[in-house]
Amino acid sequence: MYYSNYTISNTVILLIINYHNEKFYLTFILNYIIILDIIMKKLLILLTLPLLGLFSHASHAVVAGGIVAINHQWPFNGQYTKMSFFQQINQDGGTKSHYYWANQFFFKGGDGAYIGLQNRSGGVKAVNYSIWGASSWKSGKCNNFGHEGTGVQCELIYPWAVGHAYRLDVSKNGNIVTGTVTDLNDNKSTQIAQIEVPSTYGKLYASSGFVEEYSQGNQQLPTCYTMGAENAVFKNPIADNTVVARQTTYTYGACNDPYIVEASCNTSSCQNTINDLKNIPSPFAPSIAVTNGQEITQDQLKTALSGENLIVIQMQDGKWSPKVSFPSASSLPWKSITIDQKAGYNTTLYMNNTTVQVAKGQNVTYTSISGVWKKVN
Incomplete structure (x- = not known):
């Protein structure tokens, strides 16, 4: 089943009508609001990654940015000490692509965070793990950021493999939140980092996901039609090893064209595909009228x-x-x-x-x- 774009207002109206029959209504609304609130934050944090080398002036036409959003619907009022996210990247766009397959999560009484697989310049594979409002860490390769808010961003250079399934865990124990990645092909787990959050941060209570192509600067894309081929599966996340969230998905952003990007869900997972059109514009691309035999000025x-x-x-x-x-x-x-x-x-x-x-x-x-x-x- 294909899920088309939603607006916040339409979603709120739909869920208020179903108020008495749908216990997930509040989290569903929050996920849409949270996605909009965090878009600028996540783009600014990506600029801090030390290996990207993307700080020169833009020289091409498009920053694709966010392309696919995935909403998670948890039971109303649920709060958890652990969330597990599942990803399988079947096509990664190639060595010139910069995709981020991210999972956002949020603390009751606190701010947001994300964790996910990345590909970087020259085919480097990594895991990115960041928490807003945090100021210190106990382990991992981390640094503080201070653009549009403050927090801690950690990275793990990690040779994840196309076609392998991975589990990304975030576990809160007191004020320490541990990020871990596990290759489910051999069940080998690797700790990414331990980040310390303020004492006001409560349990985990909401989450969502997204896919973006974040090529910038001299590596920016000429057009949306040059994005590398991508395919990813996000299986339903699990909280505290027992509670399974439901998912819906939609496409959005500067390159939201049905010839470029597709997204759909079934009861257990969401899948998205980005097509490499080899810079051949789709029929939906803006065009100019041509009058036979006359110059275009x-x-x-x-x-x-x-x-x-x-x-x-x-x-x-x-x-x-x-x-x-x-x-x-x-x-x-x-x-x-x-x-x-x-x-x-x-x-x-x-x-x-x-x-x-x-x-x-x-x-x-x-x-x-x-x-x-x-x-x-």
């Missing part, structure tokens, strides 16, 4: 790109333009133009004080990088 493209990161010009017999004049790249930083040429005649592109011929069957994308239109596929 700089002003037309500049206007179209004012509200979009990418515009597709689809050519075919009866809808063919002999000339496309690109606007100045410096006036439209990090924007992209795709020419999908299916007409029987060539089209001449005017850009960078030169011309380029696009023949039948070609699909080319140009991105404005450092004041110049550059071919990116």
Whole structure:
């Protein structure tokens, strides 16, 4: 079954109607609110990871960011000392991808946290574990962060394997919260870190999940259609080894296109897939109208790109333009133009004080990088 996008207002209305029959209603509402509240926090923490090398100015068009969200529905008023999350990554996007398969969890009377598998530059595999509001740790490779809140972020360079199932445990004992990863193929467990939280932090009571592609800076993606192929299974989480949460999922974000991303759940797990379209835009990509035999002008493209990161010009017999004049790249930083040429005649592109011929069957994308239109596929 495929779960389409929800809005907070629609979800609240739905759950209030079912108030007397659905004991999970409050946690379900909270998960939507929490996801929105934590998006900026998690992106800022990712910037602190020492191995990413992503601090230079953006030079391409898209930060994909969050793509898939997974809601967990726990029994109303449940509070726990342990939560276990289950992940199996079947496709990881390849060595140029930066995916984070995360599980968020929250403390009664405290702040939020997350734990999950990552792939990083050059094929490095890791586990990321962070808690907001924490200030110290007892073990692990950790550091303090101070952007949009404060907390402790820990990492474990860990060679997790595609196709293996993993369990990620967080256990609270007093003020110490321990993160552990277990490869379920051999049941070998590895401690990630022990983080100390304030005494005001109570038990674990809510959670959710997400998948994001966090490539930034010089490694940023030219378009949404260049994301590496990804497939992941999130099995239903378990609290205190006995209580099983239900899950729903939806897709969202800058690259939310049904040709790019799919997500669905059954009674025991949620699965998501991101398709590598090889920089071929989907039919849902924004496009510009083509009048047969007439030039597409700089002003037309500049206007179209004012509200979009990418515009597709689809050519075919009866809808063919002999000339496309690109606007100045410096006036439209990090924007992209795709020419999908299916007409029987060539089209001449005017850009960078030169011309380029696009023949039948070609699909080319140009991105404005450092004041110049550059071919990116």
